[in-house]
Amino acid sequence: MADDPFALFDIWLAEARASEINDYNAMALATVDAQLQPSVRMVLLKGHDPRGFVFYTNRESRKAQELGEGSRAALLFHWKSLRRQIRIEGAISHVDDAESDAYFASRGRDSQLGAWASDQSRPLDARETFEARFEEMRARFEGGDVPRPPHWGGYRVTPQRIEFWLDREHRLHERRVFTRTGENGWDEGLLFP
Numbered sequence: 001m002a003d004d005p006f007a008l009f010d011i012w013l014a015e016a017r018a019s020e021i022n023d024y025n026a027m028a029l030a031t032v033d034a035q036l037q038p039s040v041r042m043v044l045l046k047g048h049d050p051r052g053f054v055f056y057t058n059r060e061s062r063k064a065q066e067l068g069e070g071s072r073a074a075l076l077f078h079w080k081s082l083r084r085q086i087r088i089e090g091a092i093s094h095v096d097d098a099e100s101d102a103y104f105a106s107r108g109r110d111s112q113l114g115a116w117a118s119d120q121s122r123p124l125d126a127r128e129t130f131e132a133r134f135e136e137m138r139a140r141f142e143g144g145d146v147p148r149p150p151h152w153g154g155y156r157v158t159p160q161r162i163e164f165w166l167d168r169e170h171r172l173h174e175r176r177v178f179t180r181t182g183e184n185g186w187d188e189g190l191l192f193p
Helices: 006-018 062-070 097-106 109-117 127-140
Strands: 024-031 038-044 047-049 050-058 072-079 084-094 152-166 175-179 184-193
Touching: 006 047, 006 072, 006 084, 006 152, 024 050, 024 062, 038 050, 038 062, 050 062, 050 084, 050 097, 062 072, 072 152, 109 127, 109 184
Parallel strands: none
Antiparallel strands: 024 038, 024 072, 047 050, 050 152, 072 084, 084 152, 152 175, 175 184
């Protein structure tokens, strides 16, 4: 196995891309609110490098509020077909506007319009209301590019801890953990299953 957690992550993610039927980049995102109430939901990894792991969302959503209140988050990748998981814990920060703009521009047009139409996490009286708003956005931006909404952007989880978990027979699993020791340094160890 690689000694660099990002290199090992790249290997495992490439294997997941080759074997998972849907959304190999799906990850559970865990947060807490100001009352320390935990919450978890699935999001999609849209980028990663030594600075951290990036996903995008509406910055007025419940998850965004919790990310702002807690300033830390945890991620979990679980690839059942590979019998592996990766746990990541770290500090949360905004992705800069240029990076958010570039990712938004790469999305499909309907996904871009959906970002404008959705008041994510807020009550909705009927599905038809959302569909009507979507059609309003389609008309509003007809014939032109769809800019990134000001309330939409990326978040980066800068890892302090990364654990690689590998299923073994008789629940004798393998757990390898990397803990950040400085800007670019990592301590590595094993954990009992």
